[in-house]
Amino acid sequence: MLQAFRRGVLVAALASGTAAAQLPSFEQVRAAHHPSDALLLDRNGEPLADIRFDLTRRRFEWVPLAQFSPALREALIAAEDHRFYEHEGVDWRAFVGSLWHNLLHDNKRGGSTLTMQLAGLLDPAIAIPAAPGARRSVGQKWDQGLAAQELEAHWSKAQILEAYLNLAPFRGDLQGVHAASAVLFGKSPAALDRPEALLITALLPSPNGRADRTARRACARAKKMGVGNLCPRLYELAPRLDTPRNRPRFTLAPHLARRVLHAGGERVTTTLDAAVQQAATSGLRDGLQGATPHVSSVAALVLDTGDASVRAWVGGLDARSADAVTAVRSVQPALWLPFSAANLIERKLATGATLLPNLSEGESPWRSLRVTLQQSDSGSQAALLALTDPPSERLRQAGLDLAKDASATPELNLLQAAQAFRTFVAGGNWLAARWAADGPAATPRRVWRNDTAYIVADWLADPTQKGAASELLRPEAGWQAVWRMNDAARDTAIAMLAGERYLIAVQVSGGGSGAEQPTRLAARAIGAIQRHLGSPPSRPPRTPTGVVLGVVAFDPPVEPARREWFLRGTEVSLSVAPGHENTLPHRIVIPDGKDSNTSLRSGEALLLESSPATPDARWWADDELIGEGASILWAPPAGHYRIELRSPDGVVWDRRELTLGYQDETPAPGGGTNPAPQRAPR
Incomplete structure (x- = not known):
């Protein structure tokens, strides 16, 4: 009799031409599935953030059947349709049973198969009414069964x-x-x-029912499945069903x-690295x-030093705050101190040893350009700024949007500052920072010559420097260049550190005094980020061919003698403050008015003297020691020489270029002549 009833239903379905025959295909349903959220991914596909755009329903990416846990599929079949693989859309035994039950009892029973429920999800005409407690009419139930049979005729059970x-x-x-597993349990x-699967499937008859009632329903199902021992765990998990549903x-x-x-539905892959992003966030919080x-x-902000791609972007520690990476700040003129110094170096108007006036009270009246840059909080920075106009064109090449009015206070954000600072550690090339993984490669823009950038970066990476930057340098981290700046009101500090692999930039606004000044907080944060990154020691950049290393002393001796990089052709061994040119402490004297071109008779020696007489002076010719003492006699072959007067520790006090010749040849004993000595070819 049941088989005859089923045949009658099929005949009626064909004769009626219901809308059930217009149900979409599986492929159409899957293609029309659009997630409510957009997803931000790191360079390896790991999720970083999501934003919800559809506020009517929350659903995530479509999941293939094989990617649902076996426990979930088992619980679903047991709870909703245990004869799913046996029927053809309608479980007639359950259907007839539910009809009799509903006629005899007040508590209604559905009897719908999974296929019937899916048909109701696909066709609004046969969906469950939205009103609380409302149920489908007899006609809708009939159409739902017809639609289920239509689905079974065209879709596979797996689909x-x-x-x-x-x-x-x-x-x-x-x-x-x-969506349910991710929001309620934080899982895929x-x-x-099995306990989570039982709870989720227990929601299907009453999605918004109380959590304790859902747990009881899941426990009853677990007992029928022979796993009643899971009931305590089900009650323990039940409060998670009330997890806020709109959180990212x-x-x-x-x-x-x-x-x-x-x-x-967007899935945007970035250049960020989830591990670096976490290190930057944790380090900022620790600092x-x-x-x-x-x-x-x-x-x-963490940039890749090599290609300027963004590895970490932390706009704040509160996700709801405005993005501080792109927040524009007015900054002090000290912003362009490295640019002014580089401009002087490249134009060969100064070297790192050039002495500038120091306007700080109680300090030496002179300070070298190198130290001025390293200690940018000192009064000597005013001398540097007065020495040259702001290199506006170079600053614009480095990505800074300067106002046309030169008197206006410059403005920039953390991203612009990092891009500009990177030019000194990247061979003088500027690159726009990029964060889209599929974006076009940036085109380098030359801001400085490689040798100029190398010299300035060497100053900023000097581990012996004192002042503000010293808090950022950690010897165990290897070669790293640092720079810090404040906003016009000194309420915001930007600190940057760049090594072989990463450039780290931190901005702090607000704060207190002492250890809680914005500059110190920013330095602490950078140190904490470095520790979280755990990168190997950074190696220095390669030395370009256009620079030479020399030893330089100072007159007056306001700074100890040191090694210094120079652009080739600008090297000096003694840096003299303006007005001190005629008070050199040690000079080379060649008596009898002999100068750069000196002629001797054969057998005669040249007298070299130091002024004042210095017993421990060292005399060198073309980097060979030729004598010691306040004066020496020297009889070299004819030729051109570079003579240097040096201190015992190698500081060059004075240097002279000398071309030496001999006037004639003298008779030798027994006849013939003694030729004048000649310098052997080198």
Whole structure:
């Protein structure tokens, strides 16, 4: 009799021409599935952040059937349709049983198969009414059965099950197991264990039912399946069903996500590295730990030194805050100190040893250009700024948007500062920072010659420098260049550190005094980020061919003698302050008025004297020691020589270029002549 009833239903379906025959194909349903959220990914495909755009329902990416855990599929079949693989869309035994039950009892029973439920999800005409407690009419139930049979005729069982798991409604506006498992349990559908699967499937009859009632329903199902021992775990997990449903799943890079994500379903792959992003976030938080609550905003940026791609973008420690990476700040003129110094070096108007006036009270009246740059908080920076106009064109080449009015206070953000600073550690080339993995490669722009950039970077990487930058340098980290600047009100500090692999930039706004000054907080944060990164020691850049290394002393001796890099042709051994040119402490004297071109008779020696007489002086000719003492006699072959008067520790006090010749040949004993000595060819 049941088989005859089923045949009658099929005949009626064919004769009626219902809308059930217009149900979409599996491929159409899957293609029309658009996630409500957009996803930001790191360079390896790891999620960094997500943003919800569809506020009517929350669903995530479509999941293939094989990626749902076996425990979930088992629980679903047991709870909703244990004869799923036996019927052809309608479980007639359950259908007839539910009819009799509903006639005799007040508590209604559905009797719908998974296929019937899916048909109701696909066709609004046969969907469950939205009103609380409302149920389908007899006609709608009839059409639902017809649609289920139509689905079974065109879809495979695997397709029906896959579509159901992706479209079924769960708590609130959650749609699909993917959304339910991620929001409620923080897991992918593949990772759901048996208790979690039982709880999720127990939501299907009443998605918004109380958590304790859902747990009881899941426990009853577990007992029928012979796993009643899971009931305590089900009650323990039940409170998770009330997890807030609108929270983002991933919160590692929310500020960049807001910048690049625009619509649900987007999956944007970036150049960021999740491990570096986590290190930057944790380091920023550690660096500010215990700081005054007056800190108003913070940001951190990590660039790849080589290609300027962004490895970390932390716009703040609060995901809801404005993005401090791109927040524009007015900065002090000290912003362009490295640019002014590089401009002087490249134009050969100064060297690192050039002495400038120091306007700081209680300090030496002179300070070298190198030390002036290293100690940019000192009064000597005013002398550097007065020595040259702001190199506006170079600053614009380095990506800074300067106002046309030269008197206006310059403005920049952390991203611009990092890009500009990178030019000194990247051979003088500027690159626009990029964060889109599929974006075009940036075109390098030459700002400085390689040798100029190398010299300035060497100053900024000097581990012996004192002052503000010394807090950023860690000898165990290897070669690293540092720079710091403040905003016009000194309320915001930017600190940057660049090594072989990464450039780290940190911005802190607000703070207090002493150890909680913005500059010190930024330095602490950079140190903490370095520790979290755990990178190997950084190696220095290669030395370009256009520079030479020399030893330089100072007159007056305001700084100790040191080694210094020079552009070839600008090297000096003694840097003299303006007005001190005629008070050199040690000079080479050649008596009898002999100068750069000296002629001797054969057998005669040249007298070299130091002034004042210095007993421990050392005399060198073409880097060979030729004598010691206040004066020496020297009889070399004819030729051209570079004579240097040096201190015992090698500091060059004075240097002379000398061409030496001999006037004649003298008779030799027994006849013939003695030729004048000649210098052997080199």
